[in-house]
Amino acid sequence: MALEHAILVSLLEQPGSGYELARRFDRSIGRFWTATHQQIYRVLRRMETDGWIVAEEVAQDGRPDKKVYAPAAPGRAALAAWLREPVEPETVRHELAVKIRAAAFDDSAALTSLISEVERHRESHSALLARYLTGEQRDFPDLTALDTRQELQHVVLRGGIEYERMTLAWLDDVLATLHRLAN
Amino acid sequence: MALEHAILVSLLEQPGSGYELARRFDRSIGRFWTATHQQIYRVLRRMETDGWIVAEEVAQDGRPDKKVYAPAAPGRAALAAWLREPVEPETVRHELAVKIRAAAFDDSAALTSLISEVERHRESHSALLARYLTGEQRDFPDLTALDTRQELQHVVLRGGIEYERMTLAWLDDVLATLHRLAN
């Protein structure tokens, strides 16, 4: 399990509330992890109980109050211990790949509907790539002057960018193949 | 949820037992989904109860008997219905990316231990790529003469190959960055 650790990293980079974390995990650059607000609130409560993080109530006007969390020493220690544990292999769950192989066992109408699915998928990856690239320009305007933290953030972002580029190329390949088979 | 559907596709391509399915999901070419044997046995039982698949007891000598499952009509119908539903976005859970960003908040010993982690990771991706490529040669010796099913299997495999290539290139980038920062 690494949701706790992903949250710790995010809070070390910038303290924030559960709501803010949910948005970072959902929409932010460097989407290296996914989680819903339910999961995040539950884990935050547990982490606070365990002393990994401390909360500060922040009153706001024009919007509800929020609890801003920041890592505490035990949390940093837990993160350090986790860093020294072996990495588990990434879990791959590529639903589209399952559907593509499934299409062999259905009629050609399924192929057609799959094509529009792939096209929608392609568009969302294309939009994500664009967001990564604008975010890169915004957050890393001068690539020759990065500190350690930024270097590490940037190498992760480069991974995201390359992943999206590779995925787009593959989806084009898939589309070409499906069109060929639909004729 | 798509484990049921992934199992159905696998059984349509080739009927098999829970044990065999677990091995396909674990080690086979086209690792588009992951699942443990526990999950698989449980889901198989449910699918059999629901009439999606039918089991045949097969006695073997020199090894335990097994139950070989094959898809039934209701299962095929369920798969067809699922195929027409919108695809959900892939879930990304890249633990290594979390660790890389976490390394910014630890000492340089953490950087060193991360380097060997990344190297191990790199080797396993390299091995997987090699397995994909040998599997491609074995299962698709003549790329000009593929039927629909093979075309679809092959485009998924191409995705796996490109993913591994991209990952290897990125891991090299990560290693270069970590080495630079460790000095």
Place this chain on the structure above:
DNA sequence: ATTGCCTATGCAACTCGTTGCATAGCAGGA
């Protein structure tokens, strides 16, 4: 002989993750 590994299936207990719903004030548009 014992140890370890492979095939084959399964139970029990637990944690993780998702879905639906609820509250509550504020802002902006039809």
Place this chain on the structure above:
DNA sequence: TCCTGCTATGCAACGAGTTGCATAGGCAAT
């Protein structure tokens, strides 16, 4: 004015996924 949407947090119920353990015979090597 009503409806929609954003910020902000949370409960309850359920389904998905993991971990540890158990059984049981056969095979191969030490």
